[in-house]
Amino acid sequence: MSHLMVENLSKSFGDHLVLDRLSLSVKEGEFVSILGPSGSGKSTIFHLIGGLEIPDSGTFYLNNEKINNKRGMISYMPQSPSLFPWRNILDNVVLGAEIKEKPDYKKAKEMLMRAGLKGYENAYPHELSGGMRQRVAFVRSLLSPQSFICLDEPFSSLDEFTRLDMQKWLLSIWEQERQSVLFVTHNIEEAIFLSDRILVLSTNPATVQSEFKIHFERPRAESLLLTPEFLSLKKEIYLALRGELM
Amino acid sequence: MFYNSIKKIFIQGWLPFTVITVIIITWQLSSMFFSIPSWLLPAPSVILEEAVTGFEAYIHHVISTINLTVIGFLIGISVGLVVAVMLHLLPKLREAFYPLMILSQNIPIIVLAPLLVIWFGFGMLPKIIIIVLVCFFPVAIATLDGFRQTSHELIHYMQMAGATKKQIFTKLELPHALPAIFSGLKISATYSVMGAVISEWLGANEGIGVYMTLASSSFRTDRVFVAILFIMVLCLVFFSIIITLEKMLIKWQPRGKGEKR
Ligand SMILES: Nc1ncnc2c1ncn2[C@@H]1O[C@H](COP(=O)(O)OP(=O)(O)OP(=O)(O)O)[C@@H](O)[C@H]1O
Ligand SMILES: [Mg+2]
Numbered sequence: 364m365s366h367l368m369v370e371n372l373s374k375s376f377g378d379h380l381v382l383d384r385l386s387l388s389v390k391e392g393e394f395v396s397i398l399g400p401s402g403s404g405k406s407t408i409f410h411l412i413g414g415l416e417i418p419d420s421g422t423f424y425l426n427n428e429k430i431n432n433k434r435g436m437i438s439y440m441p442q443s444p445s446l447f448p449w450r451n452i453l454d455n456v457v458l459g460a461e462i463k464e465k466p467d468y469k470k471a472k473e474m475l476m477r478a479g480l481k482g483y484e485n486a487y488p489h490e491l492s493g494g495m496r497q498r499v500a501f502v503r504s505l506l507s508p509q510s511f512i513c514l515d516e517p518f519s520s521l522d523e524f525t526r527l528d529m530q531k532w533l534l535s536i537w538e539q540e541r542q543s544v545l546f547v548t549h550n551i552e553e554a555i556f557l558s559d560r561i562l563v564l565s566t567n568p569a570t571v572q573s574e575f576k577i578h579f580e581r582p583r584a585e586s587l588l589l590t591p592e593f594l595s596l597k598k599e600i601y602l603a604l605r606g607e608l609m
Numbered sequence: 610m611f612y613n614s615i616k617k618i619f620i621q622g623w624l625p626f627t628v629i630t631v632i633i634i635t636w637q638l639s640s641m642f643f644s645i646p647s648w649l650l651p652a653p654s655v656i657l658e659e660a661v662t663g664f665e666a667y668i669h670h671v672i673s674t675i676n677l678t679v680i681g682f683l684i685g686i687s688v689g690l691v692v693a694v695m696l697h698l699l700p701k702l703r704e705a706f707y708p709l710m711i712l713s714q715n716i717p718i719i720v721l722a723p724l725l726v727i728w729f730g731f732g733m734l735p736k737i738i739i740i741v742l743v744c745f746f747p748v749a750i751a752t753l754d755g756f757r758q759t760s761h762e763l764i765h766y767m768q769m770a771g772a773t774k775k776q777i778f779t780k781l782e783l784p785h786a787l788p789a790i791f792s793g794l795k796i797s798a799t800y801s802v803m804g805a806v807i808s809e810w811l812g813a814n815e816g817i818g819v820y821m822t823l824a825s826s827s828f829r830t831d832r833v834f835v836a837i838l839f840i841m842v843l844c845l846v847f848f849s850i851i852i853t854l855e856k857m858l859i860k861w862q863p864r865g866k867g868e869k870r
Contacts, residue, residue, distance in 0.1 A: 413769035435771010445766045449784045449861040458780070462772045487861045507770065 365426050365511045365543050366391045367412070367437075372421030374404075374411060375568075381407055383568035385421075389511075389543050396546045396554040398604065399564030405547040406442060408569075409513050412545075413439055425511060435463065438507035442515045444500040446488040452499055453484040459507030466506075474502045477536065494525045501533065505540065514546045518553065530556055531585060538582050551600050555593060556583065563603050573603050651831040659831040660838065667832075670820040671839055674805050677816065678843065681737045681808075682801040685744025686794060692745065693752035698778070703753075714746050718804070722811050736808035743804040744797040751793025755786025788862065791855040798847040802840055 367389045374382045381404040389395045399405050410416045412423055414434040423430045430436045438459060446455045456475060457466035475484060478498045488496055497517055504512055517533075518526045530553060537544065537557075548554050554561045558577050565572035575596070579587055587593055633653050639645070640652035647655055692710070696703040718739060725735035759782050767777045809818025817836050824832030 410765075410769075415765055415768055434768055437769075439766070439769045441762060441766055441769075443762055445760075445762045447763065447781070447784070449787070449859075451861075459770050461780075462767070462770050462776055489861075 366393075367511055367543065367545065368424040369408075369412065370422045370424075372408070372411060372423075373419045373568075374407060374416065374421075375419060380568040382411075382418075383570050385570050387562055387571055389545050391543055392541045393560065394537065394544045394546065394558050395560045395562065396548055396558040397562050397564060398548060398551065398554045398600070399569060400549055400566055400604070403564050403566045404569040405549075405564065406515055409439065409515050409545075409547065412513065413437055436509060436511075438504045438509040438512045440500050440504040440512070440514045440517055442517075442519070444488070444496040446496060446499060446503075448488055451485045451487055452480060452491070455488065455499055456503045456506055459503050459509075463508045471502075471506055474506060478502050478532070494521055494529060497521065497529060498532070505536070505542075510542055512542050512544045514544060516547050516549070519549070526553070527585065533557065534581075534583060551597055551604070552588065555579075555596055555600070556588065561600065563600065575600055575603075648828045648830050651834060655831050656834040656838070660835045663832070663835070667820050667835070670815050670817050671843075673813075673815040674802075674809065674817040674839075675843065677733070677736055677808070678740065678801050678805040678847070680733075681740025681805060682744055682798065682847070684737060685741040685801065686748045686797055688741055689745035689748030689793065689797070690752060690790070693749045693756070696749075697753060697756045697782075710746070710749065713742065718743065718807060722808065726811050731812045735811065736805070736813070739808040740801050740804040743800045747796035747800065748790065748793035751789045751796075752786055755789025756782050758789070759785045788855075788859055791851065791859070794851050794855075795848060798851050799844045802843045802847065806840060 369385065369387050372382055372385045373380070385408070387395070387397075397405055397408065407416070411418050411421070412430075414430075414432055414436070417432065425436055447458065450458070452475065453468065453471060457468065457471050460466040460471075472484065475481060478501070480495065480498060480502070483491065483495070488499070491499065497520075501514070501517060504514070518529050521529060534557060546554075546557060555577055561575040561577065562571045563573045563575070564570070577596070579593070637653050640650065645652075651659075692706075696706060721742070722735070722739060725738055729735040729738070763781055763785075764777065767781055772780070805816070806818040806821070809816035810822060813819050817839055821833055821836040824830070824836065
């Protein structure tokens with residue numbers, strides 16, 4: 364298991380300051396969401412943690428080890444599924460593992476079954492629906508050897524119904540695995556439903572503007588979405604976000 | 610499955626087939642009606658007759674050309690692939706050699722051919738050099754483009770996952786470029802036959818090019834047409850071999866995108 368700490372992260376593209384001294388931490392086994400409007404710099408945070416871009420300043424610690432400029436330390440699910448079209452589903456989900464070590468096909472098949480993708484092992488990505496592709500990408504990040512998972516708006520391209528199904532499915536898997544997760548979204552309900560803690564980003568430049576602890580018990584059910592506590596929390600976060608936007 | 614593909618060939622093939630049939634019939638009829646002399650334009654029936662009766666006499670020419678084409682093609686595409694991989698992996702090398710590669714295609718083969726004979730004599734070597742020169746270019750360019758058009762999203766994923774340069778190349782860039790490589794191979798396959806025939810004009814003991822030169826200098830126009838017929842058949846055969854290989858290797862493309870009409 365693992366915990367992540369980001370300290371004083373700043374990044375600008377040209378004159379455009381995107382992240383300004385942003386700090387955050389994810390404890391072991393914790394599910395933390397970053398909530399922010401489109402273009403606020405959420406994906407950029409992941410690219411920086413993953414070593415794809417170099418920060419102007421800031422330090423990353425994974426299990427107290429500094430991981431600046433080190434690639435392959437976190438398991439990552441990009442905003443688009445990014446599956447390899449020439450690999451069948453089974454070969455796609457083991458890719459993250461394959462890069463680091465010999466992949467475990469038995470475990471992969473088992474995870475695909477739990478993801479409701481049994482029988483699709485030999486299908487190609489173009490034969491799957493959008494929701495199925497997202498599940499494949501998620502299974503791939505679960506099977507990657509790194510235990511810290513970064514998910515970048517995995518459900519943003521899905522319709523409302525599929526989205527809720529996928530959130531329930533993700534919770535059912537995560538509540539068993541309990542890996543540390545940093546989750547990016549611009550959907551308030553999704554953030555509350557899934558997380559232990561929500562970080563609301565300010566925009567231009569982005570810093571953590573406010574933080575909400577979510578105390579709802581796990582395992583969480585769909586009925587939670589309509590409880591007064593849920594709705595009032597939603598309102599509170601909405602106002603925080605809106606206050607920021609105005 | 611099988612029935613479907615037969616049906617497809619029939620549906621898609623009937624138009625060109627009809628056009629060719631009409632042309633041949635018109636050709637045959639006008640040869641008969643206007644009694645065009647055979648040395649000027651032989652009728653299709655005359656060409657066919659020569660193709661059948663002269664078979665024993667010319668078949669060794671055809672075999673020799675096939676040999677030359679296959680050897681030249683294989684060397685040519687290997688050179689093309691190696692050049693593409695090197696230029697892709699070493700950007701400095703690409704900067705230096707890419708313009709040179711394009712310039713190499715601007716030298717007319719007809720001019721280059723006699724030079725090659727002066728340097729390398731009348732053996733196999735100058736002929737193979739010519740085929741390699743016409744073959745490597747389409748493959749090299751198509752492969753380079755295939756590498757360069759690799760999706761950035763997928764490259765980013767590989768980098769975030771900690772993939773090495775070598776892994777990115779073998780697991781991502783190479784399979785991604787495969788359809789592009791096959792486009793190059795198809796062009797090279799047809800060029801290679803032309804290259805072989807042209808190289809045989811330089812001076813050779815046998816080959817379709819030799820047979821053609823002999824035929825035209827003795828006004829055996831029917832034989833010239835037999836030669837043309839064989840060049841076309843060879844092109845088609847090489848082309849279909851490449852397409853078959855492509856279908857075997859690239860099974861993952863969505864319908865309509867991967868299928869060539
Ligand atoms: N490589 C880059 N070069 C220049 N500007 C960039 C680059 N990457 C991101 N940006 C800029 O940084 C800002 C934040 O981008 P980012 O993709 O992180 O937003 P986001 O919060 O993930 O948005 P979305 O919710 O739409 O995915 C944008 O204004 C974008 O134009
Ligand atoms: Mg984003």
